Amino acid sequence: MKRSLIILIVLLFFSCTLFEDEKKDNTARQQETIEWPSLANSAWPMHAHDPQHTGRSIYAGATHGTVEWSNRLDYSTDGSSPILGEDGIYIGTSRDLKSVFKVTESGVPLWDTPLVGAITSSPIISSSGNLFVSTNGFDMNAVHCLNSDGNIVWQLETPTKNKYYNPVLDITGQYLYLILQNDILKINANTGSITDSITVGGNVVFRGMSPAFATDGSVFYVTGATFANGWVDGNLSLFAFDTIGNHLWSYETGLEDDNFRTSYPSINNEGTIFFQFSTNQAAYVYAINPDGTLMWQFEDAASWNFGFNGISIGNYGDLYLINTDGEKLLSLDANGILRWEFFLENIYTDPSILNNFPKFSEIAPVIDKDDNVFVAMAATYYTDTLNFAVYDKDGQLLSTLALKNDDTDDVRDIYSMPTIGSDGSIYIAVEDGRVYKVR
Numbered sequence: 182m183k184r185s186l187i188i189l190i191v192l193l194f195f196s197c198t199l200f201e202d203e204k205k206d207n208t209a210r211q212q213e214t215i216e217w218p219s220l221a222n223s224a225w226p227m228h229a230h231d232p233q234h235t236g237r238s239i240y241a242g243a244t245h246g247t248v249e250w251s252n253r254l255d256y257s258t259d260g261s262s263p264i265l266g267e268d269g270i271y272i273g274t275s276r277d278l279k280s281v282f283k284v285t286e287s288g289v290p291l292w293d294t295p296l297v298g299a300i301t302s303s304p305i306i307s308s309s310g311n312l313f314v315s316t317n318g319f320d321m322n323a324v325h326c327l328n329s330d331g332n333i334v335w336q337l338e339t340p341t342k343n344k345y346y347n348p349v350l351d352i353t354g355q356y357l358y359l360i361l362q363n364d365i366l367k368i369n370a371n372t373g374s375i376t377d378s379i380t381v382g383g384n385v386v387f388r389g390m391s392p393a394f395a396t397d398g399s400v401f402y403v404t405g406a407t408f409a410n411g412w413v414d415g416n417l418s419l420f421a422f423d424t425i426g427n428h429l430w431s432y433e434t435g436l437e438d439d440n441f442r443t444s445y446p447s448i449n450n451e452g453t454i455f456f457q458f459s460t461n462q463a464a465y466v467y468a469i470n471p472d473g474t475l476m477w478q479f480e481d482a483a484s485w486n487f488g489f490n491g492i493s494i495g496n497y498g499d500l501y502l503i504n505t506d507g508e509k510l511l512s513l514d515a516n517g518i519l520r521w522e523f524f525l526e527n528i529y530t531d532p533s534i535l536n537n538f539p540k541f542s543e544i545a546p547v548i549d550k551d552d553n554v555f556v557a558m559a560a561t562y563y564t565d566t567l568n569f570a571v572y573d574k575d576g577q578l579l580s581t582l583a584l585k586n587d588d589t590d591d592v593r594d595i596y597s598m599p600t601i602g603s604d605g606s607i608y609i610a611v612e613d614g615r616v617y618k619v620r
Contacts, residue, residue: 212450220232234448237495248617258611271283323336365378390444429473490507499515528570547601553571
């Protein structure tokens with residue numbers, strides 16, 4: 182009897198230990214950057230770092246950096262992030278010159294190529310050294326391929342605007358995918374010819390800046406809405422397609438509105454797809470399984486999203502995002518439980534500096550290899566002094582910066598995602614056309 186009791190206690194102990202280990206596995210998943218042979222072997226080759234849109238670098242960023250240099254390239258950089266190639270930095274401008282610029286790590290311009298239309302998306306750099314970027318304008322909307330010398334390889338006119346829509350390369354590098362309003366273009370990356378125009382039929386609007394690819398490259402995901410009653414009260418949805426163009430499934434959130442905002446999808450190593458939706462009435466973060474079923478949803482107390490935020494994924498599966506009214510930095514664990522939140526206006530010790538306007542951000546945070554969080558913000562009518570902040574993984578504020586216009590001393594808005602270099606430098610484009618290196 183005594184022996185049986187001892188065996189029972191031992192079994193209970195090990196079963197509890199295994200349960201605890203399993204429980205830990207659900208909340209702390211080590212994440213690895215997925216190899217993507219079609220991309221340049223550089224520190225940050227595309228928007229949100231990779232085709233899974235993790236927003237996570239493999240390098241440690243400068244958590245207490247100072248401005249090493251700034252360079253005014255044009256009069257506006259609206260939505261185009263500094264993208265890091267193997268031999269330079271690429272960025273698009275959107276006002277006067279409307280050009281792709283290539284500069285050195287010291288900020289020295291190497292070349293610029295004018296394009297037709299404003300560049301409000303980020304370039305993507307292939308392993309061959311070619312870069313792809315979309316433009317939008319009154320006269321023409323297009324996708325362009327440039328070589329590493331800035332020469333135009335091909336140009337494809339698109340039928341509708343692709344403002345803020347970032348092209349993505351598939352894992353083979355043969356095809357480029359670009360969201361338009363009602364369909365997704367599959368483009369031959371070598372020739373610029375359209376291979377397919379992908380949609381789901383009926384009245385559909387795609388949003389979310391760019392598709393996100395599953396880790397094996399066989400499936401991609403897009404956010405948007407389906408409209409059953411004309412163009413009124415669309416059902417906000419996540420769509421899954423294979424790379425051939427077949428519609429695999431849709432997850433309908435049940436949120437219905439014709440006036441909505443959405444993030445681009447982000448995908449962790451386990452294949453879970455994360456995204457945000459907001460309307461005038463409600464806002465949620467969703468986690469969807471690879472088979473299209475709901476894993477969890479997190480209700481955001483705010484509603485309506487100023488910009489096109491995304492969700493960045495930390496090294497252990499924790500999520501980092503700006504809430505949908507842009508006023509808070511949030512962290513959720515992999516199960517959708519709130520870890521912490523930080524009101525962006527609390528970067529000020531003197532709240533009177535806000536002049537009754539809350540501090541907000543319109544873009545996803547960036548994560549480094551230590552899960553430090555880098556947040557770019559909009560200025561408060563140019564009257565405050567800070568537009569960049571760094572937090573640790575527990576939400577503690579580490580440092581702040583004012584990235585100022587050298588001519589007027591104004592602090593301007595940042596609408597482009599920062600990027601992290603291999604030496605820890607942070608590259609930031611401010612909306613007045615200046616690019617900064619913080620180190």
